[in-house]
Amino acid sequence: MTYDKAIVLGTGIAGLATARVLAKHFRTVTMIDRDDVPSNPQVRTGAAQGFHIHTLLPGGLDILNDLFPTLEGDLDAQGGHSAGPTQWYAYTAFGKTYRLSRFQPTPIDDGASRMRAQTRPLLEHCIRAQVEALPNVTARYKTMVDRPLVENGRITGVALATGEALQADLVVDATGRESQTLRWLDALGLNRPGETTVNCDFAYGTALFRPNDGAQFDDVCFLISSARKGEYVKRGGSLTKVEGGNWLVTLAGRLGDYPPKDSAGFMTFIDTLHNPRLGDLLKHADLLVAPKQYLFPKSVRRHFEKLSAFPDGLLPIGDALCHINPGYAQGMSLACRQVAELDRVLSERRDTSQPLGGLWRDFFPRAHEQTRAPWVFAALTDFSKKGTTGDFPEEEADAIADLKRLNKLADEGDRDAAQLVDSVFDMQAPLSAL
Ligand SMILES: Cc1cc2nc3c(=O)[nH]c(=O)nc-3n(C[C@H](O)[C@H](O)[C@H](O)COP(=O)(O)OP(=O)(O)OC[C@H]3O[C@@H](n4cnc5c(N)ncnc54)[C@H](O)[C@@H]3O)c2cc1C
Helix, strand or coil, X not given: CCEEEEEEECCCHHHHHHHHHHHHHEEEEEEECCCCCCCCCCCCHHHHHHHCCCCECHHHHHHHHHHCCCHHHHHHHCCCEEECCCCEEEEECCEEECCCCCCCCCCCCCCCCCEEECCHXXXXXXXXXXXXXXXXXXXXXXXXXXXXXXXXXXXXXXXECCCCEEECCEEEECCCCCCHHHHHHHHCCCCCCCEEEEECCEEEEEEEEEECCCCCCCCCEEEECCCCCCCCCCCEEEEEXXXXXXXXXXXXXXXCECCCCCHHHHHHHHHCCCCCHHHHHHCCEEEEEEEEEEEECCEEEECHHXXXXXXXXXXXXXXXXXXXXXXXXXXXXXXXXXXXXXXXXHHHHCCCCCCCCCHHHHHHHHHHHHHHHHHXXXXXXXXXXXXXXXXXXXXXXXXXXXXXXXXXXXXXXXHHHHHHHHHHHCCCCCHHHC
């Protein structure tokens, strides 16, 4: 324990993982969320995306397992599912594949690519229970922050809407895409970071089904990716087994072709997918929760690493730094990788004379490095869809060339190349590994 008090704003996946890490370094950690966080797994107003599919890639799972060693047992006990190598796959226009990063028609059991299926509320609930149980962590829910406390240009805590002042040596902003940090920079007269954007114009529609007696599905999750040609090239779908053996069905569309919000339109959309598996299975299931839609207009990467001035005592993390088209299931794993960097930076600075002074100068470039792989994978696929606009990652031309070369080798049967591409796609290794 090196540091005194920390505050974490926002208790989504990024905030909870951050609080867990800060509890190792700080005497006390206070988590603040504006939501009235329920004591059982439920979709919350502040994380409404939680109703939709939330796949945790192996890179995120590895980090969460390190931070919360009993997590998978807790998920199993509450109805989550662990998927073996044959139990999750995708139907692409080229056929069935057991890897999402490339075409892999036979399952590979290398133990590296593991997948868990559950609702996001259950995942968050299991993590939250462990964080709240830490003796030096306090949670304050239904609590609004009014403004930062500032002394000599340094953030020294937050003032709540009630007028109460909470002092802290470090405030971490994990409030998601809207991020408090931007407004606070404005108030301090400092520049906001520049942004890179990809206008993916993406939408999910999700409904929950209960399989009935005739249902035959022994696997855990499958995706149907978009068709290569024809009228419905912007559409996809998925089925994930969640708690209670229920089926979470998420449909995806983009560039104006969104999954409908009404149940009849939802089922008709399913019939337009290039593979009939989802429609066939749903003939043996009853609708439990009607479709809900979620629009995601653009991916945004905020370039904090390029700022020359930033207040000490503050760090944004998770979606506040970078949020990417959810269709590639990277957000939670990216947040976890940033949190792991924060853990390392705090450990490295522990014995320096001013361990928290200029922390942002160390953290931002390393957090940015973690965004590179998911950003490139998502941008390449988004820009392959006609109509996507925004900033193509020209600066990653070398890495993209490496990726193409390795994919070709993998297609020719090179196991090492395949493993490398998979590990970067699965967020177990950074882009520089290519
Ligand atoms: C539709 C959709 C589907 C997704 N699917 C996946 C997936 O399959 N796999 C994956 O890895 N990722 C997925 N993501 C991304 C994932 O949800 C996030 O990237 C990840 O949870 C990290 O987000 P976060 O914790 O930074 O922010 P959030 O999860 O948005 O949490 C922000 C928290 O801050 C709180 N808050 C906000 N403002 C304030 C304030 N002013 N004061 C106090 N508290 C505040 C909110 O209540 C909330 O608890 C998906 C995202 C979307 C939109």
